Amino acid sequence: MEPRIKTRFNDPILHAAMQRYDIAEGNIRLLDGFESFLFEFERDGQPGILRLGHSLRRSPQLIQAEVDWINYLAAGGAGVARALFSASGRLVEALDDGQGGQFLATAFERARGKDADDSEWTPALFERYGELIGRIHALSRSYTPPHPDCVRYAWDEDDNVNVVQFLPAQDGDIAAHFAVLLKYLQTLPRDNASYGLIHQDAHRSNFFVDETGRLTLFDFDDCCYGHYIYDLAMVIFYAITNHPEPAAAVAEFLPAFLQGYRRENHLDAAWFKEIPPFLKLREIDLYAVIHRSIGPGPYEGMPWIRGFMHGRRERLLENLPYVAYDFANL
8 A cells, every 4th residue: 555545544534434334343344455445344234345545546536436337237237246325325435634635435245255266266157257247348338427527537547557657677678568559459449339347357356256156246446448358358367377377277267258258248259359468468567566566576475476477577578478379269
């Protein structure tokens, strides 16, 4: 978390948020504090998640746009963790931080179930995963924000793709590759059939699976307007990263995933050739963000990051595909 946000947080802020959402003392515990402060709570016998973000990172309008879309998806039958109203009937509660900014409190249903373990990572789950993302994309095609001021940003706005500043000084060639890649992706059409609100981070750690096999997606903090194929590329990226045979992992994962996806949403087959550049976009972005947030290593106690970063600079300098797989014929 950014130090300028972390240092503004205190117990009175938390207690004010608990009061706004009618959460009793002793019914809340801290879960995480990476981008926002996340707490698990219980209210009226029901578990929930309280998120405290800051206006330095997201405006109240952006968060209002996020939670409105989430509840639109939930109303449309998508498996997502619905946003909850505060005691006064609001989806976003602003709490003054005493330094000219605001902590912005939102609450969500706690997703049923748990993380999918390796024994559950099967074609049957891949198919349900595809259905979920397909349903979200199908619903997004008919979604209209309730107010013109409450609109999420586009995937290529500066704050979302301005990662070159985080690259080490010696990585000028990687920055150049990124500039060319971004310019190309910005030429892609943005029609209603292929472009709309997407999760942008719908990886395995952002959904739970319950005892019936139902998936519930959460953590929509990075949602934005983007190409639906970009959302699929992000799913593929995290499904294969650090796999010893990534092409084989794609071949195992993607057919079942697309079978489920195509039951819910149609995406023209011509879009699948754009998966490799979107994979590369995420590869460079993650490489830069790791340098920003953690540094050059050695990533002790961080096996996933260590695995991703191993040999990554050399691959990026050679501009190699993220995975050697023919997506064009899907």
